Amino acid sequence: MRQGLRTRFRRQGGFNLIEVSLAIVVVGLGIISIFALFPAGLETIRVASAESSNSLFAERILNGVQARAAEMNWTEWKNNQFNLPGLVINSVAVMDNTAYYLTIGSPTGSVAGLRRKEVLLYALPWVAPGAPTLQWLQDRGNIYYTELYYRELP
Numbered sequence: 184m185r186q187g188l189r190t191r192f193r194r195q196g197g198f199n200l201i202e203v204s205l206a207i208v209v210v211g212l213g214i215i216s217i218f219a220l221f222p223a224g225l226e227t228i229r230v231a232s233a234e235s236s237n238s239l240f241a242e243r244i245l246n247g248v249q250a251r252a253a254e255m256n257w258t259e260w261k262n263n264q265f266n267l268p269g270l271v272i273n274s275v276a277v278m279d280n281t282a283y284y285l286t287i288g289s290p291t292g293s294v295a296g297l298r299r300k301e302v303l304l305y306a307l308p309w310v311a312p313g314a315p316t317l318q319w320l321q322d323r324g325n326i327y328y329t330e331l332y333y334r335e336l337p
Contacts, residue, residue: 233308234325240281241304241327244270248287248302252333275314282309284320300331 198206247270275284288301307324309315 236308237281237306237325238327240279240283241306241325244283244285244304245302245327245329249329249331252300252331275317275320277309277314280308280310282307282315282320282324284317284324297332297334300333302329302331303327 270278270285272285272287275282277283283304283306285302285304288303290299290301304327305320305324306327307315307320
């Protein structure tokens with residue numbers, strides 16, 4: 184009877200040390216590769232957040248300029264004539280943690296008696312002291328563009 188028990192226990196298979204070690208290595212590699220994705224995901228979230236804040240900043244500035252286009256004295260306009268606190272034109276500045284450069288041009292020609300202005304805005308998140316250079320902002324910043332068509336008030 185003892186002989187039968189011994190052979191029966193030997194025939195019942197289990198996992199040997201090599202199989203268990205290989206399973207641990209495979210599971211470990213899977214976990215490491217999942218953890219490797221977290222920094223890339225966090226960077227993507229940071230970039231998407233910056234893009235969103237840039238778009239909201241640009242929308243606020245460009246809509247403010249567009250809303251006041253007809254009221255403007257375009258021959259003698261200055262920085263805060265748009266009544267947007269902190270807005271600077273034709274100079275790199277920082278407002279609301281965003282470095283920006285806003286320029287407004289007057290292309291030739293008009294459409295059906297309307298005046299036309301081109302508004303170009305470079306924007307990039309900025310938290311360092313001071314402001315970046317214009318070249319740096321043009322190389323790395325997002326570009327927002329709009330055209331204004333308006334009639335001057337009498």
